[in-house]
Amino acid sequence: MSASYRQPGVVLTDRRFTVPLDHDAPDGETIEVYAREAVAGDKAGQDLPWLVYLQGGPGFGANRFIGKQAWLGRALDEFRVLLLDQRGTGHSTPANRQTLPLRGGPAEQADHLAHFRADSIVKDCELIRRELTGGRPWTVLGQSFGGFCTTHYLSTAPEGLSTALITGGLPSLDAHADDVYRAAYPRIERKVAAHYARYPQDVERARRIADHLLGHDVVLPNGYRLTVEAFQSLGILLGGGEGSHRLHHLLEHAFLRTPRGSELSDAFQEDVQQLLSYAGHPLYALVHEACYAQGPRPTAWSAERVRTEFPQFDAAKTLTGDGPLLFTGESVHPWMFDCDPALRPLRETAELLAARTDWPTLYDAERLAANEVPVAAAVYHDDMYVDTAHSLRTAATVRGLRTWVTDEFEHDGVRAGGPRVLDRLLALARDEV
Structure with missing residues (x-):
């Protein structure tokens, strides 16, 4: 009933x-x-x-x-x-x-x-x-x-x-998923530029967090491994009307001083794990690229492959200079299945979906x-x-x-x-x- x-x-x-x-x-x-x-x-x-x-x-x-x-x-x-x-x-x-x-x-x-x-x-x-x-x-x-x-x-x-x-x-x-992401990365870059124009103080904050993550193995309280690539993926916020403001408020309380030196604050880590975890929506990660799949051509981790065509998104290279760190947006990557405890057991399943070649036309x-x-x-x-x-x-x-x-x-x-x-x-x- x-x-x-x-x-x-x-x-x-x-x-x-x-x-x-x-x-x-x-x-x-x-x-x-x-x-x-x-x-x-x-x-x-x-x-x-x-x-x-x-x-x-x-x-x-x-x-x-x-x-x-x-x-x-x-x-x-x-x-x-x-x-x-x-x-x-x-x-x-x-x-x-x-x-x-x-x-x-x-x-x-x-x-x-x-x-x-x-x-x-x-x-x-x-x-x-x-x-x-x-x-x-x-x-x-x-x-x-x-x-x-x-x-x-x-x-x-x-x-x-x-x-x-x-x-x-x-x-x-x-369009194949590759076409989708070749069009997406320049849009994401524009959204990041608009964010930094609104909040120029976030340029140094984002660079500092990325530099910290490149030099430290940070595991969030829920077991999520916070890599620099995972941090960059917070740019997904920039696609929403309030997203730039939410990202700014997140970055402004990232660090605090402790007896061991400067560390990422518990409050920052708590907010980040809620934003990055796929525990409540794992299908997003598992079948996201399959949304674009039609016919025999596999998606083959399209967003990850196409990202290499846009080296400006490489955080390590960015930090060797003085340019702003670029965030990424709505994309799924194989490293997510290593970082996120909600996805780790499904890594091989995701690999098989990425390799699939029998998708019906939509x-x-x-x-x-x-x-x-x-x-x-x-x-x-x-x-x-x-x-x-x-x-x-x-x-x-x-x-x-x-x-x-x-x-x-x-x-x-x-x-x-x-x-x-x-x-x-x-x-x-x-x-x-």
Whole structure:
């Protein structure tokens, strides 16, 4: 039985769905997918259209809103909302270092994880939609990786959609992961430069921390080995609207004086381990590059390989001069599986996924060119996570898609912008602006 409860202005219902692990073997093993239904308290008894939210990631459960936070309040004006924990995330059947050994060894684990991409997520959605709506199409709101899933949805099951809304998540239809990261590193460098322009005092602070890490073996309280490369990866913060400020506040309390000399403070280490640990979202590390994989060409640790083409990101070389240390951004590297205790047992599994050569195609350009579903997409100018040029090329392919290109927000605009982003996208999709 589904449990319902209340938050300010909202009635929430926990829902659980049984879906095939492999949709090509519908009578085989099943897993559970969890979702939280949300409806405005004064509309709980009404027959409302559905909106399903696909969270960014991969590997993150849907936002846990309190009441009508962010975009949810606008959605509840007219929709019954389903906040979906995509397979393997949140309260859905987990896939992590504790549960994956139930599958067998690394080869069996890698085969299992091959079913956790956009194609399987969309098939889950279609089973759930038919159960909830009686077959009526619904609106999908896809943020970041959720937009990748939405684009796959339009490619494979557009009959399930009444409207498609995408925020910061229009993927390239055919770029290899190498192309994605060759476009990403220059964007990351621009974001770092903008951070240092805002907080010039952080140039010396970041260099000092990096120099310390190059000369010391630092293990955080949770067992995470803090290398200089791991420290640089904190640049992932710079893709969010508040990220530069958060990074600044982190750096400003890094060191303190102790009887043994200058050391990284406990407070700094505590904050860093919370930011770097993948314990709560291991799928992000395991299948991140697989999000871009199509066909026989492996990803082969793309972000790590492509980084060598940008030597300015080499911390050791930077510290031989007087230039600023460059942070990195949204990328996954093999050393993460050595540094992070939540990932260490999965290193061989990750290697097998990186070497995999049988990834199905995710997008159908011909079908997208014949699209009849109303589609609107927010494209954030110079988005650190998703390349703007790639997004606009895809937008030009999808028949009828309307874009809103804006530099008002960073990648997290749908959250940071409150109701405005969703309101704008709905108006675009409905040809009201």
